[in-house]
Amino acid sequence: MIRLSERLSGCEESVTLAITAKAKALKASGRDIIGFGAGEPDFDTPDNIKEAAIKAIRDGQTKYTAVGGINELKDAVIAKFKRDNSLAYGRDEILVSCGGKHSIYNLFQAILNPGDEVIVPAPFWVSYPVMVYLGGGTARIVKTSEKDGFKMSPGAFRAAITEKTKAVVINSPSNPTGAAYTADELADIAKIALEKDLLIISDEIYEKLTYDGFRSSSIASISDDVKKNTVVLNGVSKTYSMTGWRIGYAAGPKAIIQGMTNIQSQSTSNPTSISQWAAVEALNGPQGILDTMVKEFEKRRDAMVDGLNAIKGVGARRPEGAFYVFANIGGALGKRAGEKTVKGSADLANYLLDGVGVAVVPGEPFGDDSFIRLSYATSMQNIVKGVERIKQAIEGLK
Numbered sequence: 001m002i003r004l005s006e007r008l009s010g011c012e013e014s015v016t017l018a019i020t021a022k023a024k025a026l027k028a029s030g031r032d033i034i035g036f037g038a039g040e041p042d043f044d045t046p047d048n049i050k051e052a053a054i055k056a057i058r059d060g061q062t063k064y065t066a067v068g069g070i071n072e073l074k075d076a077v078i079a080k081f082k083r084d085n086s087l088a089y090g091r092d093e094i095l096v097s098c099g100g101k102h103s104i105y106n107l108f109q110a111i112l113n114p115g116d117e118v119i120v121p122a123p124f125w126v127s128y129p130v131m132v133y134l135g136g137g138t139a140r141i142v143k144t145s146e147k148d149g150f151k152m153s154p155g156a157f158r159a160a161i162t163e164k165t166k167a168v169v170i171n172s173p174s175n176p177t178g179a180a181y182t183a184d185e186l187a188d189i190a191k192i193a194l195e196k197d198l199l200i201i202s203d204e205i206y207e208k209l210t211y212d213g214f215r216s217s218s219i220a221s222i223s224d225d226v227k228k229n230t231v232v233l234n235g236v237s238k239t240y241s242m243t244g245w246r247i248g249y250a251a252g253p254k255a256i257i258q259g260m261t262n263i264q265s266q267s268t269s270n271p272t273s274i275s276q277w278a279a280v281e282a283l284n285g286p287q288g289i290l291d292t293m294v295k296e297f298e299k300r301r302d303a304m305v306d307g308l309n310a311i312k313g314v315g316a317r318r319p320e321g322a323f324y325v326f327a328n329i330g331g332a333l334g335k336r337a338g339e340k341t342v343k344g345s346a347d348l349a350n351y352l353l354d355g356v357g358v359a360v361v362p363g364e365p366f367g368d369d370s371f372i373r374l375s376y377a378t379s380m381q382n383i384v385k386g387v388e389r390i391k392q393a394i395e396g397l398k
């Protein structure tokens with residue numbers, strides 16, 4: 001038997017994947033399952049983007065490219081930052097990776113030394129703490145609360161900083177809460193980060209998916225000093241419904257981007273050449289898909305939040321962005337379903353799946369066990385039907 005690496009002990013298969021797999025198996029066996037687990041938009045990738053990929057294949061763009069991305073895509077990314085965020089970057093300050101997730105992985109590999117701490121506000125995207133760990137660092141989790149809009153206060157941030165703190169992760173709008181920081185709130189965070197000379201890691205992958213007129217702003221655009229201490233992560237997955245194409249990007253100080261590029265050069269090399277050309281079209285071409293998605297998501301968000309708030313024992317904050325509702329199910333915990341007591345979010349998720357055929361993601365892996373995550377990247381019909389089933393199930397607990 002080959003002994004596996006000790007590193008793996010901190011990198012287990014996620015609870016999220018386990019419940020998704022169970023939902024899939026039930027569906028395959030013929031059960032009527034409504035899925036609120038999706039972590040990707042349910043829209044098709046727009047045709048102009050698909051055509052750009054087909055053209056790239058026909059034109060023979062099928063070989064290795066520069067490790068950090070073709071110049072045409074770097075220039076499209078640079079133009080995006082100018083247009084949307086008033087940020088000016090050069091090509092040597094941009095890295096294109098195999099998804100935004102890959103950029104973040106490269107970043108932690110490039111900046112962390114053993115013992116370094118990274119501040120991660122909870123609820124967090126499940127991959128941050130694991131990627132910090134794989135980079136040899138330690139995630140320092142800062143709990144935020146629903147009543148503070150799931151946002152880290154300047155006081156809580158300051159209190160979490162130690163001698164060993166190297167960086168802070170800000171994900172706005174957030175997965176799983178959908179919460180987004182205002183420009184003023186970002187300025188408060190940035191001020192402390194600069195004072196303590198911390199790197200700001202700003203994951204802006206949901207930047208364009210915001211509602212009720214909320215406009216997301218990049219923390220890097222606060223000032224030149226902040227920009228010098230910030231790496232911005234973004235990508236085409238969520239904005240253009242291109243999750244399978246695997247293109248994400250990072251922008252930041254030259255030395256860090258060079259380090260990240262070196263890591264990438266020794267692992268994956270360039271992201272897929274064809275997808276890079278598709279991403280050029282996504283960023284430079286017509287932006288119509290965004291209007292369609294945002295309008296539709298906003299309606300669905302309202303239906304889901306209103307429906308959940310009508311359930312006794314459930315509370316849902318109306319999020320500013322992304323396509324998730326992080327619902328408080330504290331009122332259902334400790335109650336009984338037959339012989340079983342619903343102790344935490346995983347018990348509740350299993351109860352909803354087994355009992356009424358609704359798949360949700362437990363909040364525990366995101367850092368809060370009194371919540372479940374529901375994605376509204378599904379049809380309005382499913383939302384109405386699924387929320388009704390959740391109501392029956394939860395109000396049926398004793």
Ligand SMILES: *Cc1c(COP(=O)(O)O)cnc(C)c1O
Pocket residue numbers: 098099100101102125171174175203205234235236237238243246247248
């Ligand atoms: C989806 C997601 C990403 C990146 O996704 P990629 O498909 O790898 O670009 C990054 N951060 C968060 C919080 C996400 O939800």
